[in-house]
Amino acid sequence: MSIATDKKTSVHCLYHWAEKTPDKVYLTQPFPDGRVEDITWKQAADQVSCMVAHLTTLDLPERSNIAILGKNSAHWILSDLAIWSAGHVSVPLYPTLNGETAGYVLEHSEARLMFLGKMDGKADGWNDIKGHIPDDLPIISLPMSPRDDTDKWIDIIAKTQPGEPRLPDPDDLATIVYTSGSTGRPKGVMHSFRTMISVADGLQQLFPVGPDERMLSYLPLAHVAERAAVETQSLYYGFHLYFANSLDTFQEDLQRARPTLFFSVPRLWMKFYLAINTKLPPKKQKILFNIPLLNRVVKKKVLKQLGLDHARAALTGAAPLAPDIIAWYRNLGLELLEVYGMSENFGYSHCNRPGQARVGTVGVANPGVEHRVGEGSEIEVKSPGQMLGYYKNEEKTKEDVTSDGFLRTGDMGEIDKDGFLRITGRVKDLFKTSKGKYVVPVPIENRFNHPRAEAICVAGANQPQPCLLVLLSEEAREELARGGDHKALEQELAEELDSVNAACEAHEKLAFAVVVKEPWTVEDGMLTPTMKIKRNVIENHYAPKMDKWFEQKSKVVWE
Numbered sequence: 024m025s026i027a028t029d030k031k032t033s034v035h036c037l038y039h040w041a042e043k044t045p046d047k048v049y050l051t052q053p054f055p056d057g058r059v060e061d062i063t064w065k066q067a068a069d070q071v072s073c074m075v076a077h078l079t080t081l082d083l084p085e086r087s088n089i090a091i092l093g094k095n096s097a098h099w100i101l102s103d104l105a106i107w108s109a110g111h112v113s114v115p116l117y118p119t120l121n122g123e124t125a126g127y128v129l130e131h132s133e134a135r136l137m138f139l140g141k142m143d144g145k146a147d148g149w150n151d152i153k154g155h156i157p158d159d160l161p162i163i164s165l166p167m168s169p170r171d172d173t174d175k176w177i178d179i180i181a182k183t184q185p186g187e188p189r190l191p192d193p194d195d196l197a198t199i200v201y202t203s204g205s206t207g208r209p210k211g212v213m214h215s216f217r218t219m220i221s222v223a224d225g226l227q228q229l230f231p232v233g234p235d236e237r238m239l240s241y242l243p244l245a246h247v248a249e250r251a252a253v254e255t256q257s258l259y260y261g262f263h264l265y266f267a268n269s270l271d272t273f274q275e276d277l278q279r280a281r282p283t284l285f286f287s288v289p290r291l292w293m294k295f296y297l298a299i300n301t302k303l304p305p306k307k308q309k310i311l312f313n314i315p316l317l318n319r320v321v322k323k324k325v326l327k328q329l330g331l332d333h334a335r336a337a338l339t340g341a342a343p344l345a346p347d348i349i350a351w352y353r354n355l356g357l358e359l360l361e362v363y364g365m366s367e368n369f370g371y372s373h374c375n376r377p378g379q380a381r382v383g384t385v386g387v388a389n390p391g392v393e394h395r396v397g398e399g400s401e402i403e404v405k406s407p408g409q410m411l412g413y414y415k416n417e418e419k420t421k422e423d424v425t426s427d428g429f430l431r432t433g434d435m436g437e438i439d440k441d442g443f444l445r446i447t448g449r450v451k452d453l454f455k456t457s458k459g460k461y462v463v464p465v466p467i468e469n470r471f472n473h474p475r476a477e478a479i480c481v482a483g484a485n486q487p488q489p490c491l492l493v494l495l496s497e498e499a500r501e502e503l504a505r506g507g508d509h510k511a512l513e514q515e516l517a518e519e520l521d522s523v524n525a526a527c528e529a530h531e532k533l534a535f536a537v538v539v540k541e542p543w544t545v546e547d548g549m550l551t552p553t554m555k556i557k558r559n560v561i562e563n564h565y566a567p568k569m570d571k572w573f574e575q576k577s578k579v580v581w582e
Contacts, residue, residue, distance in 0.1 A: 025203050030259055031220070033220065037104055037258060038068055051265045051280075053276060054167065070105075072186055073183040073184070073185050074179065074183075077107045088133055089135060089136045090113075090114065090129060091106075093140020099244050108188035109186075109217075110191070115250075117245045121548075122153075122154055125152040125156075128211075132199055134160065137161065139170055163175070194216070194217055199414050215438075217253055220255065222252075223256050223260065229377075238252075238263075240266050248341055249286070284337075284391065286339075293478070300475075313505055339362070343446060360374060363444065365432060367423070370408065381443050392405065394430070404432055409428075433451060452558055455565055462531055475512065476493050476495060490533055490572065493538050535577060538581050
């Protein structure tokens with residue numbers, strides 16, 4: 024019997040492919056013991072239907088909020104689908120949350136049940152989170168869960184007959200996504216099945232995507248970027264999804280997947296670039312990349328080493344990536360396209376089209392998207408992916424959405440005559456020097472590009488001039504620890520600083536660069552789960568040392 028004839032929602036899509044291509048592999052999951060499991064579309068639909076039957080026996084109130092906590096895995100996606108197919112709403116939690124925030128999300132969302140997946144006590148917040156999970160919250164453990172004293176997905180599926188899934192209405196509430204909270208308490212962004220599927224619907228108008236694609240899922244599924252670019256697309260187009268086991272096996276996982284479409288964030292594009300520079304220094308690249316015929320062989324080899332030699336298109340988003348780095352990848356032969364979106368519009372806003380990319384911009388508005396520049400150069404967007412509002416926070420919804428339905432993005436930018444959008448900074452990132460002049464950090468940061476700098480942050484609120492905080496790459500830090508040449512690196516950083524300052528207004532010129540000692544990580548709160556810098560946290564951390572650094576009057580300061 025045909026259960027889903029169209030692809031109105033992600034649930035419809037699951038049953039569509041289970042009927043059309045039952046034996047085709049949908050999900051490939053590696054395990055810590057080296058085992059790799061393939062799950063076909065039919066197996067996926069059967070597991071979801073069995074879990075639907077189980078959830079129905081729990082007599083949960085209609086449209087209950089159900090939490091999912093865990094790293095990306097095949098069963099994370101199956102849980103999401105089971106929650107929806109049983110008529111409930113999914114509430115994903117980042118595995119890196121601190122305990123207090125996780126407790127807040129569970130309480131604020133009034134979660135009735137939680138699916139608990141793969142966690143990592145060392146890197147994740149599990150050790151902190153576990154003490155904040157309410158004692159009376161029922162838990163279903165997915166494979167690789169840290170708890171073995173709860174009901175288990177595998178056991179439930181083994182002893183339960185499939186239930187009848189409920190195909191949702193596109194306008195039903197599907198999920199509440201809590202923002203990563205780089206400032207204050209996270210807000211619950213409400214999305215319907217329609218707003219979620221709009222991403223896939225729009226993508227097919229931009230470039231051809233089909234059931235033969237392969238993608239690797241490794242950025243947090245609790246964030247809309249991964250859910251839009253990976254979960255929703257794979258369900259809509261019926262393609263093969265691979266997962267990563269751990270950071271240590273990432274390269275191996277990437278080689279297994281050989282993705283045809285690849286989505287990443289600037290911090291990781293930068294890490295890949297720095298890793299290649301360590302093996303093939305930029306001076307050598309310059310020579311090899313300019314030798315006819317040989318250059319093609321070398322570039323192909325570099326892409327193969329990255330695991331991206333099959334990628335037809337690669338996307339970067341969530342934060343700005345320096346134009347030089349984008350140009351470097353494009354020169355390798357990788358179609359790297361910058362895209363732009365927010366939690367509030369399910370990542371569906373702007374993107375650069377293949378063959379028409381304009382480096383330094385986030386492209387033009389996606390099909391169905393309207394954009395304009397509002398007060399104070401703030402970008403305002405109206406998108407088919409726009410949220411229903413913030414959960415239990417009507418006041419904030421009214422504040423962030425204009426009376427004619429445009430979302431106030433909080434990003435500053437300009438739209439050129441061809442409709443390309445250039446992001447120039449965050450409204451909240453502006454800061455004043457002690458001379459009363461405003462500094463916009465992002466354009467300055469985008470101009471600083473040193474092959475050994477992994478992340479940077481322009482700081483210096485209430486100081487006479489701004490300065491630059493520089494986090495060196497892991498390779499550079501290790502080399503210096505082994506007695507590498509501090510003086511040469513200092514000279515290079517000073518020269519890069521001069522070249523950045525040459526393009527700055529007098530009040531924006533960077534007084535000095537500080538090479539920071541400790542890495543910035545998601546775990547220490549310096550980065551968001553998509554690895555954007557948390558500017559306020561970083562600035563507050565280094566603020567007590569600022570006066571002393573200014574007194575040193577050096578161009579490069581070592582923390």
